[in-house]
Structures are given as structure tokens and as C-alpha cells.
Amino acid sequence: MTWQLTLARKAELRRKAGLNRQLRIRGAAVNLLDLAGNDYLGLARHPRVLRAAGDTLNEYGLGATGSRLVNGSTKIHETLEATLSTALGGEALLFSSGYLANLGAIRGLARRGGLLVHDAHAHASLIDGCRLSGVPTTVMPHSDPQTLAAILARHPGPAVVIVESVYSVHGDLAPLRDLYKTCRVAGAILLVDEAHALGMLGPDGAGGVAAAGLSGADNIVITATLSKALASAGGLIVGPRELRRHIIDTGRTFIFDTASPPAVAAGALAAWQIAVDEPHRRATVSRRIVHAAEALGVTVPAAGVLSVPVDDARKAVAWADRCRALGVAVGCFRPPATPDRRSYIRLTANAELSQADFDRAIDLIVRERP
Missing domain, CATH: 3.40.640.10 (Type I PLP-dependent aspartate aminotransferase-like (Major domain))
Incomplete structure (x- = not known):
């Protein structure tokens, strides 16, 4: 068996376990409500x-x-x-x-x-x-x-x-x-x-x-x-x-x-x-992450990121894909990227989103939860 076939077999095993990954090409235009990126304060386009x-x-x-x-x-x-x-x-x-x-x-x-x-x-x-x-x-x-x-x-x-x-x-x-x-x-x-x-x-x-x-x-x-x-x-x-x-x-x-x-x-x-100069941005992130944690029933985190456990990697992928298809980007963390071998949907709060858009995104994420 060639080394390429060995890699292909390993890739197929990861796919069946829901552990395969893919590149997602992001356009310059903002067409998703972004609760996946790390631009907490909304400064990337300031x-x-x-x-x-x-x-x-x-x-x-x-x-x-x-x-x-x-x-x-x-x-x-x-x-x-x-x-x-x-x-x-x-x-x-x-x-x-x-x-x-x-x-x-x-x-x-x-x-x-x-x-x-x-x-x-x-x-x-x-x-x-x-x-x-x-x-x-x-x-x-x-x-x-x-x-x-x-x-x-x-x-x-x-x-x-x-x-x-x-x-x-x-x-x-x-x-x-x-x-x-x-x-x-x-x-x-x-x-x-x-x-x-x-x-x-x-x-x-x-x-x-x-x-x-x-x-x-x-x-x-x-x-x-x-x-x-x-x-x-x-x-x-x-x-x-x-x-x-x-x-x-x-x-x-x-x-x-x-x-x-x-x-x-x-x-x-x-x-x-x-x-x-603008501490209100941090305050906005803090308020929003508290709201998201309460809506999803998880512990309120310290800063702008929270994770929701999912009992199966394939369910986590499906949840993230449904959210994306409906206009909301969320993170999907699976082994080996997690410290406890569990899978998570990870959300981040972005101060640049309007409050209405953020609330709508959280409502959608909660509704689509498996």
C-alpha cells in the first residue's frame, strides 16, 4: 500500500467519525452573522x-x-x-x-x-x-x-x-x-x-x-x-x-x-x-456573552467565548452546518482540538453586530440545537 492510500484510509476513518475538516472560503462581503471569529471588539473593519x-x-x-x-x-x-x-x-x-x-x-x-x-x-x-x-x-x-x-x-x-x-x-x-x-x-x-x-x-x-x-x-x-x-x-x-x-x-x-x-x-x-478609548465595546461583549450563556444553559465564561458540549462530533458538525445555512456562523470544535476529547459548538460575541442581529443569531442557535 502506498503512503497516499494510507493517508486516504485515515481520512475516511476521520470522516466516518465526524472528525474531518474543511476549508471555508470567506468572501469580502459580510453575508453571515459571525459568532465564530475572534474579532470580539468588532475592530477588523474599523x-x-x-x-x-x-x-x-x-x-x-x-x-x-x-x-x-x-x-x-x-x-x-x-x-x-x-x-x-x-x-x-x-x-x-x-x-x-x-x-x-x-x-x-x-x-x-x-x-x-x-x-x-x-x-x-x-x-x-x-x-x-x-x-x-x-x-x-x-x-x-x-x-x-x-x-x-x-x-x-x-x-x-x-x-x-x-x-x-x-x-x-x-x-x-x-x-x-x-x-x-x-x-x-x-x-x-x-x-x-x-x-x-x-x-x-x-x-x-x-x-x-x-x-x-x-x-x-x-x-x-x-x-x-x-x-x-x-x-x-x-x-x-x-x-x-x-x-x-x-x-x-x-x-x-x-x-x-x-x-x-x-x-x-x-x-x-x-x-x-x-x-x-472605547471601553463600551468590552461592556457590550460582556453583556452579550452572559445572555448567550443563559440562553444555552452553560456557565458564563470570563471573556468573549463560550462553548456548548455536544455528545457526538457528527451532531456538532450538523448543528454548525444548519446554523451556517440559515445565516449564522459558529465554531465547531472537535478532538483533537479540544482538551477533554469532547465536541463543542463554540460561540464568540462580536461588539460590532447590532443587538437585534445578535439576539436573532442566539435564538436561531438555540432553536437548531440537536
């Missing part, structure tokens, strides 16, 4: 964001044309890093994606003879960072500071604990203060991925760490993506000056990757400024 990106596109051209260390760093990258450094309480380093930022952060923090501990619900990029580090890794039960304390007590060497502030599938908030206390007692570093919290939680949207009163605390490192509430692309690591210097000098996902286009960075900077 005039200030488009103007900033367009002006920078005309000035710098399409791409960065090189890595950050060759010729890919521009004044707009520097300004975005400085702005987010001030907001998040550390020194920021910009990457072309949140995935690469997570790989780079974990590799930069990992030490020979050390231990990595990641939450059982950690994002794939965090898990991959642990695997690629070559450092022994332990999985702790989800949001369980007591078990974490026992794990760290058994390991006398350096340790890095890896969590998300808001988890990307269930939307729940990590107990960051308790996790930080546990790490501090053990002398461990706490790495917090703020992907779904940046722009959404804390003062001016500075994230879950800021909301927990831990901005600038010793032994906390933040990673985040600019592709969620800030409606752009790129990732960042925020931590002490020594870490930034270390990653610039040694971080493979920083050194050998082409920089994010200046126009994209400019759009992200404009989006951040809007998020600070």
Missing part, C-alpha cells in the same frame, strides 16, 4: 484601523521583506512594542504570530535540569513548545493550584508553569492569583498566555494578569496574540529586560522568521488605542 494599515501599506509596501534582525523592524514595530510594554508591565517583543511567540517563550525559559508544567487545557502552541523544548514536562489537572504545589514540591530544580488566563475552548478564567502564589513559594516562573484576555479583561483591556493585580510581578511572563480582540495578526512576549535580550540573541522563532508586515502592526496599534 475606519481608524483600516486607515492606519492603509497609510502604512502605502509607506512601507506589502511585506516586512526580512526578519526583525535583518531589515524587518520598523518604527511602527517599535512603537507597538513600547505601547504594549507600558500597558502590560514588562518589555514586549513582537513576533509574526502568537504561535511562534509561545514556542519562543517556552524555549527561552526552559533550562537543563528543569521542569515544565502545563495546564491540561493548554493551547496546542503551548503544548508544542513544551515538546520542542526537550525539557521534561508534566501535565497538571486543569486550574488546580493544590496539585501544582505538590508537583513543584517534588522537583528541586527550576520550573516553568504554563497556563492561559482565559482558556480558548471553555472560556473559563485561570485562578491566576493562587497559581502565582504557588509558583512564588516554589521559585517557579509563571507563563500566562493572554490570547483571549488581551483587549478584553483588566484595566484598559490589559489582560487577565492585570485584572488579577499582577502586572509587573516578579517571575511572571506574558504571551499573547494580536489576532483576537485586536483583530490583527502577530504575537508578543512580555517580561523582564533580560528575557527580551535573551530571545533576541537566541530565539529561533524570532531570529529566523520574517517580521510581521508593518501595515499589520499599524492596524494592531490602532486597534489597541480604540480598545483603550
Whole structure:
């Protein structure tokens, strides 16, 4: 049997189990009520964001044309890093994606003879960072500071604990203060991925760490993506000056990757400024996600994403397809993309939708529930 036939057989098995995936081509025109994307604050088409990106596109051209260390760093990258450094309480380093930022952060923090501990619900990029580090890794039960304390007590060497502030599938908030206390007692570093919290939680949207009163605390490192509430692309690591210097000098996902286009960075900077200037957008998302959770009978999440469990992957796909056919886009999360091997319909709240459209979308989702 050729290798192509082997892959085809595996694909057929996934199809029968409802685990196959397909690309959905999205047009420029908005023809669906979007409760699937991560543009929580509704900034992807904001005039200030488009103007900033367009002006920078005309000035710098399409791409960065090189890595950050060759010729890919521009004044707009520097300004975005400085702005987010001030907001998040550390020194920021910009990457072309949140995935690469997570790989780079974990590799930069990992030490020979050390231990990595990641939450059982950690994002794939965090898990991959642990695997690629070559450092022994332990999985702790989800949001369980007591078990974490026992794990760290058994390991006398350096340790890095890896969590998300808001988890990307269930939307729940990590107990960051308790996790930080546990790490501090053990002398461990706490790495917090703020992907779904940046722009959404804390003062001016500075994230879950800021909301927990831990901005600038010793032994906390933040990673985040600019592709969620800030409606752009790129990732960042925020931590002490020594870490930034270390990653610039040694971080493979920083050194050998082409920089994010200046126009994209400019759009992200404009989006951040809007998020600070217009807190009513966060308030709108909060109200809407509470309404959606109550209508669907699930726990109210921490930020702008919630998931509804479905007992079979094929039922989840069918539910999502019915909603899409009727004009509402929802996410459909199935193994291996879920942390507990269950399937979910995932909804996000978008502040840009009218209240009438959002209510209509939720009513339709509830009506079509299997």
C-alpha cells in the first residue's frame, strides 16, 4: 500500500467519525452573522484601523521583506512594542504570530535540569513548545493550584508553569492569583498566555494578569496574540529586560522568521488605542456573552467565548452546518482540538453586530440545537 492510500484510509476513518475538516472560503462581503471569529471588539473593519494599515501599506509596501534582525523592524514595530510594554508591565517583543511567540517563550525559559508544567487545557502552541523544548514536562489537572504545589514540591530544580488566563475552548478564567502564589513559594516562573484576555479583561483591556493585580510581578511572563480582540495578526512576549535580550540573541522563532508586515502592526496599534478609548465595546461583549450563556444553559465564561458540549462530533458538525445555512456562523470544535476529547459548538460575541442581529443569531442557535 502506498503512503497516499494510507493517508486516504485515515481520512475516511476521520470522516466516518465526524472528525474531518474543511476549508471555508470567506468572501469580502459580510453575508453571515459571525459568532465564530475572534474579532470580539468588532475592530477588523474599523475606519481608524483600516486607515492606519492603509497609510502604512502605502509607506512601507506589502511585506516586512526580512526578519526583525535583518531589515524587518520598523518604527511602527517599535512603537507597538513600547505601547504594549507600558500597558502590560514588562518589555514586549513582537513576533509574526502568537504561535511562534509561545514556542519562543517556552524555549527561552526552559533550562537543563528543569521542569515544565502545563495546564491540561493548554493551547496546542503551548503544548508544542513544551515538546520542542526537550525539557521534561508534566501535565497538571486543569486550574488546580493544590496539585501544582505538590508537583513543584517534588522537583528541586527550576520550573516553568504554563497556563492561559482565559482558556480558548471553555472560556473559563485561570485562578491566576493562587497559581502565582504557588509558583512564588516554589521559585517557579509563571507563563500566562493572554490570547483571549488581551483587549478584553483588566484595566484598559490589559489582560487577565492585570485584572488579577499582577502586572509587573516578579517571575511572571506574558504571551499573547494580536489576532483576537485586536483583530490583527502577530504575537508578543512580555517580561523582564533580560528575557527580551535573551530571545533576541537566541530565539529561533524570532531570529529566523520574517517580521510581521508593518501595515499589520499599524492596524494592531490602532486597534489597541480604540480598545483603550472605547471601553463600551468590552461592556457590550460582556453583556452579550452572559445572555448567550443563559440562553444555552452553560456557565458564563470570563471573556468573549463560550462553548456548548455536544455528545457526538457528527451532531456538532450538523448543528454548525444548519446554523451556517440559515445565516449564522459558529465554531465547531472537535478532538483533537479540544482538551477533554469532547465536541463543542463554540460561540464568540462580536461588539460590532447590532443587538437585534445578535439576539436573532442566539435564538436561531438555540432553536437548531440537536
